[in-house]
Amino acid sequence: MSKTTRATLFLKQKGAQFTVHTYDYDPDADKVGIQAAEALGERPERVLKTLMALVDGKPVCVVVPSDREVSMKKLAAVFGGKSAQMMKPADAERATGYVVGGISPFGQKKAAPTAIEEAALVHDLVYLNGGQRGLQVRLRPSDIAGLLDAKMAPLVSDE
Structure with a gap:
C-alpha cells in the first residue's frame, strides 16, 4: 500500500x-469507521x-466521530440550507476522486465546504482517512479545521 x-x-x-497509520481494511464491515477504530486500537x-452530503443540492463534506450519525437538520442549518441528504456513493467518488471507504477531506478533486463535529475538538489527536482504504492520518482537530477552513458545529444526531 x-x-x-x-x-x-x-x-x-x-x-x-x-x-x-495503516490497518487491514475490511470491505465487508458493517461500519467502516468503527472497523478502522478497532483495527487501530482506538476509541x-x-x-x-468523512462523509459527503448535499445541502440544497450542493456538495458538502462532513466529518464526525465514527460511532455517531449526522443530523441532516443540523447539517443543513450549518450551511444555511433548508435540507440535506447523503450523497450517493458514486457521486461522492466522482466529486472527491476517492473511493468510498477511502474518502478524505484533504486533497479532494473539487474541495467542498466542510463542517466538523465540534465534539472532536476535545481530543488532542484524532484520525481521519488518508485518501485510501486502510490508511489513516493522525493530527490535531484544530489543525484539521484550519487546513480545511471548516465550520465547527454540533452535527450529530441526539439519539
Missing part, C-alpha cells in the same frame, strides 16, 4: 504535522469518518 495519496501530499504541502470517537 502506498502511503502517499493526494491527501498526504495536501497535508505535506500545507506544512501540517501528521502521522500516517471510535477519536476516529473520524
Whole structure:
C-alpha cells in the first residue's frame, strides 16, 4: 500500500504535522469507521469518518466521530440550507476522486465546504482517512479545521 495519496501530499504541502497509520481494511464491515477504530486500537470517537452530503443540492463534506450519525437538520442549518441528504456513493467518488471507504477531506478533486463535529475538538489527536482504504492520518482537530477552513458545529444526531 502506498502511503502517499493526494491527501498526504495536501497535508505535506500545507506544512501540517501528521502521522500516517495503516490497518487491514475490511470491505465487508458493517461500519467502516468503527472497523478502522478497532483495527487501530482506538476509541471510535477519536476516529473520524468523512462523509459527503448535499445541502440544497450542493456538495458538502462532513466529518464526525465514527460511532455517531449526522443530523441532516443540523447539517443543513450549518450551511444555511433548508435540507440535506447523503450523497450517493458514486457521486461522492466522482466529486472527491476517492473511493468510498477511502474518502478524505484533504486533497479532494473539487474541495467542498466542510463542517466538523465540534465534539472532536476535545481530543488532542484524532484520525481521519488518508485518501485510501486502510490508511489513516493522525493530527490535531484544530489543525484539521484550519487546513480545511471548516465550520465547527454540533452535527450529530441526539439519539
